[in-house]
Amino acid sequence: MxxxxxxxxxxxxxxxxxxxxxxxxxxxxxxxxxxxxxxxxxxNSQRTRRDVALKLCRMGIHAEETDVFTCAMATARFLAAQKPGGTAFVIGENGLGMALHHNGYSVVDDQADYVVVGEGRTLTFEMIERGVRLVEKGARLIATNLDATCPTDEGIRPGCGAIVAMIERATGVKAFSVGKPSGVMMRMAQRELGLRSEDTTxxxxxxxxxxxxxxxxxxxxxxxxxxxxxxxxxxxxxxxxxxxxxxxxxxxxxxxxxxxxxxx
CATH class of the missing domain: 3.40.50.1000 (HAD superfamily/HAD-like)
Structure with a gap:
């Protein structure tokens, strides 16, 4: 077996x-x-895998950093494979920027190879505006995921899918998404475990x-x-x-x- x-x-x-x-x-x-x-x-691309593991531990669930696989990690690894040592303008938070740096990417404000969009509460309209202009100049548009909403204790808030939709509508460019249900992220995690597809739940x-x-x-x-x-x-x-x-x-x-x- x-x-x-x-x-x-x-x-x-x-x-x-x-x-x-x-x-x-x-x-x-x-x-x-x-x-x-x-x-x-x-x-969720906001937290690093270490932050996620700590959150689980504080709830009473034993978790190691290596037990966690985020869409930010998947996005960064995907981009590093597509264009090693590239540049990205990031609309998102710490977990996304850290994952990109860890995979050899530089985070820039102009002349970006990619505009990478995650979710978060710190974005400004100026970031969206800059993202639109960079895509217009030829930067490729990447979404860490296309979830329209994020659940919170107070109710839902706009997720990555809702944020990237503004750039998509303004530019006419569709984002490529790496997070679930994309096979890109799921296969990366499966391979990390050394499993065959039919043996994965x-x-x-x-x-x-x-x-x-x-x-x-x-x-x-x-x-x-x-x-x-x-x-x-x-x-x-x-x-x-x-x-x-x-x-x-x-x-x-x-x-x-x-x-x-x-x-x-």
Whole structure:
């Protein structure tokens, strides 16, 4: 039997807002105890992987920096492969700039190879304006993800998809997105774990990112109802997850160890 592994969405799967979802800590401990490889996969480009790991630890979920895979990391690695040592004008926060620097990119205000857009609360209209002008001059437009909204404790706020839409509409240029459901990010994380597609399980709470990406990649997919998707929402989609559970705490040992993979 081949080893199996998990790609785990975060918000709605292991925590909601600032609170851990009950049983998520035991689920992660079970993966570790059984040597099951996994990565926390997030479409949030604001924090570095170290910051994300600390947030999980403070909630009571043991996490190492290397357990975390962000769309900022995926974007930076993708650009480094496309054009090594390139330049980027960044609309986003610390996690995105750090990931680009780590992968040999310089962050600039003009003559940029790419305009890279993430989410965040620090952007100004002047940044959008500069991004539009750089794209008009030939910079390629990259989005870390196309999520229209970000959940917060107070409600939703505009996400990366909403921010990049302003530049798309103004320039007529469509952004290339690296985050979920893009296979670019998901395959990078899968390769980091050394897994085959058929031995990879994607666990998420969102049909149009986590589950869609997993279905397109040929992964086993698990929809948890601990986020914002309800059973009634499933009727809207032409694709379905392999398994639906209330939360990760409902996944039994047999499923975690991959023994039920053929039947899933």
């Amino acid at each position: 081949h080893k199996t592994g998990f790609l785990l969405d975060m918000d709605g799967v292991v925590y909601r807002g600032k609170s851990m979802i009950p049983g998520a800590d035991a689920f992660i401990s079970k993966l570790r105890a059984n040597g099951v490889p996994f990565r926390f996969l997030t479409n 994607m666990v998420g709470d969102t049909m149009y990112t986590d589950i869609l990406g997993g279905v397109e990649m040929g992964y086993r997919t698990v929809l948890v109802l601990s986020g914002h998707t309800t059973m009634a929402d499933l009727a809207k989609y032409a694709y379905r997850p392999d398994v639906i559970v209330n939360s990760v705490s409902d996944l039994d040992d047999q499923f975690i160890l991959g023994e039920s993979h053929a039947a899933a």
